[in-house]
Ligand SMILES: Nc1ncnc2c1ncn2[C@@H]1O[C@H](COP(=O)(O)OP(=O)(O)O)[C@@H](O)[C@H]1O
């Protein structure tokens with residue numbers, strides 16, 4: 001009996017948030033780090049469909065870094081990352097596009113449709129909404145570091161994303177962008193999500209990864225529940241925020257500076273982490289504000 005009462009109480013608690021977020025857009029970015037277990041990704045897709053069912057307007061941006069690394073290995077290539085971005089030569093770009101668009105993007109759209117929600121894949125092989133220029137990173141002593149066919153977002157076709165959202169479709173966006181000459185560039189998926197969130201004026205940006213949140217030290221249990229931009233900049237300068245977390249905090253700043261109220265980094269391995277973040281009092285993970 002207590003079990004049933006707890007479930008009813010959870011619904012009542014959720015009701016307040018369902019009302020608050022009705023009609024509001026939330027951009028959810030799902031990382032390759034949680035795609036190892038098909039059940040984990042499937043549970044997240046179900047959470048997104050739940051949000052859609054209760055009137056929130058989810059937009060999904062996905063990565064797939066682990067899958068790309070695996071496919072590269074099978075092709076005899078070794079993955080290299082610089083400041084959280086993959087060194088991308090021509091072969092790597094072709095592999096990344098195959099994994100991200102043909103496998104992951106198509107698979108997510110198919111699953112959403114199986115759950116009887118409307119969805120549309122926005123990717124480099126169809127309707128592309130991401131436009132980028134070559135990204136050159138800053139190395140030691142101001143040196144320019146060329147990491148190949150990697151892009152930084154220049155613009156997003158927010159109108160197309162918004163039109164789909166208004167037509168009750170869940171847009172699913174892959175991180176291969178077009179460059180001004182019609183070529184393709186590999187963009188970090190967190191960066192895409194940050195720009196998309198700003199372009200559609202999202203209420204929230206939620207980055208779903210394989211960490212409980214941002215660590216404040218080497219201790220994995222030393223986690224922050226709330227951080228400001230200034231606090232994050234200090235953690236970056238001390239090297240505590242590094243590797244794959246760097247594009248996440250940069251994407252959070254882009255979203256926040258673009259008008260998004262809050263961004264969140266949550267652990268997708270926790271069942272229904274997305275619903276816990278959005279529809280409960282306490283939330284989970286690390287919340288970032290300006
Ligand atoms: N301060 C930090 N707190 C948490 N994770 C961090 C931190 N600094 C670096 N990381 C790393 O960032 C990783 C998340 O980035 P990444 O592996 O690219 O995930 P995703 O595939 O979800 O985008 C974590 O698993 C962790 O290893």
Ligand SMILES: CC(=O)N[C@@H](CCC(=O)OP(=O)(O)O)C(=O)O
Nearest residue numbers: 031032063064065085086187189
């Ligand atoms: C330039 C760059 O690094 N692109 C990423 C795109 C995929 C991605 O971002 O996937 P995750 O979200 O799983 O990390 C890559 O090739 O891994």
